[in-house]
Each structure stands twice: as structure tokens, then as C-alpha cells.
Amino acid sequence: MKKLVAYYSRADENYFGGTKKYMKVGNTEKAAKMIADMIGAELYKIEQNHPYSADYDTCVKEAKDGLKNNVRPKLKNMLESIDDYDEIYLGYPNYWGTMPMAVYTFLESFDWSGKKVHPFCTHEGSGLSSTESDIQKYAEVMKGIAIRGSDVDTSQNRQYEMTRRKQKSNSP
Template identity: 70%
Template sequence: MTKLVAYYSRADENYFSGKLQTIKVGNTEKVAKMISNLMGADLYKIEQKYPYASDYNTCIVQAKEDKKNNTRPELTNPLNSVEQYDEIYLGYPNYWSTMPMAVYTFLESFDFKDKIIHPFCTHEGSGLSNTENDIKKITHAKVNKGLAIVGSNVDDSLDLIERWINI
């Protein structure tokens, strides 16, 4: 069986250490690619059919509204199956102490029974929050201890990621 790194990430204008900055590649995507390279795992980007706005403040309003309404955004490139994977590394930014709603869409689309999920998130101060428990409730998979990386430190996180993978 093979491993999958499935992740949701957002580029464009983002929040870094108290200020807004535009980036071409999202922080979670950077981490996902590092994990995929280290593990030789397949890589899958969870993408909404209708992405949030590129400016941070509008994105925040849109994402908060989706959370409030418990929305399940349609995905642009859904996987057919996760049957061939025994381990899934699941990445996301922390949005108000949980995952972006598109990650819920992904998780609710498959049976994760007998799978192991390794959650990882990027954040600017809120860590994993309750996301490990959220994943357990949705999937009933074995959820291993997650990894939280401060988004503004992602570029220097390879050693941290390597130690986490070797747990």
C-alpha cells in the first residue's frame, strides 16, 4: 500500500506575524510537498470549485461564513478513492480552531476505516486546536499525533517535519 499527502492550502494574501503578505505558494502546500518528498508519497491538493478571494480580509469573511453555515464546498478535482492508501498525511491551515470546510468535504467523501491519518496544520498561533478530534469524529480512522507549524516558520521546518515523521 502507498501513502497519500492530501492537503488544502491557500496562496495569495496571507497573515504572517501580525501583517499581511502576498505569497505564490501556500504554507501548507510547502509542508505537504516536503512530506511527500520525504515519504515518497502521492500528493493531492484539495481545491474548492469556487476558491476564496485572493485578498485576505475578503477570504476571512467567506471562510467564516462557510464555517457558520457548515458548508461543504464542491471540490474541483475529487479523488475517486482512497482505498489504495493505508496512511494519509492530511494538511490544512487552522481556520478558527478547525479545518477549512473543503477538508470536511474531502473527509466525508470516503471510508477511512482501517486507515491511519497523520494531521498537520499551519497556523499563526492557534496550533492544531481541536482538529485531531474533529478528524476522528468524521473518519473513525486511527488519528496519530499531529504536527502544527507556525506559517511564518514553514521555510525552516524541514528538521521538525523529519522528526515528526519518524515518531
């Protein structure tokens, strides 16, 4: 069976190591590409039909409103199925202790029976928070990894550890 790295990432103005800075590629996307390269997986970017604002403060307000109202935004270029994958690496930034609402839309769009989900998140101090238990409502969750967003460019060794842990857990 094939592996999939599905991820939600936001570029534009981001909070990064205590300051705001503009990024052409979001931290979670960078991590997702590293993981996909390491494990030979296909990539799928979870994208909202109507993305958050490029301005960080406006984005925070939009995302917080979505969380408060339990919004499930429509996604563009949605996968037709996840049937061909038995392992899915699910990446997202940590938003107030959970995942962006678009990730919930993705999770609620499929039957996760028999799938193993390996979560990874980017954050600036919150770690995985409750995201593993949030995902567990939909699928079998393997031990996740949290990557500080401002360290993602140097995090390849931590991501390697994640894939090695997974390989050891599948050994006889």
C-alpha cells in the first residue's frame, strides 16, 4: 500500500520565533515535503476554497472565529478517496491546542477504518496539545511529533526519528 503525507500549511505573514515575518512556503509544508522525501510518500495539500488572510492578525481572527463556530470550510482539490493508502502522515500547525478547521473537514470526508495516522504539527510552543486525541476520534493514531515552526528548517533529524520509530513498531 502507498503512503500519503496530507498537510495543511499557511504561508504569508506568520508568527516565527517571537516575531512576525513573511514566508513564501509555510513551515508545515516544508516539514511535509521532508517527510514525504524520507518515506517515499505522495503529497496532498489541504487547502480551503477561501484561504485565511495573508495578514497574520487578520488570519488569527478568522481562524479563531472558525474554531469558535466549529466551521468546516470547503476544500479545493479534495482527494476522491484514501482507499489506496494504509498510512497517512497528517501535518498541520497547532491553532489554540488543536488543528485548523480545514483539517477537520479533511478528516470528516473519509472512512478511516484500517488506516494509521502519523500526526505531525508545527507550533511555537504548544507542541501537539490535544491534536492526537482529536484525530483519534476518526482514525487509529500513532505517536506524533511536534516541530517548532521556527526550527523546521533544521528539523530533519527529528522527522527521521519519527519515521524510524514507525519502522521499528512495524518490525516482527
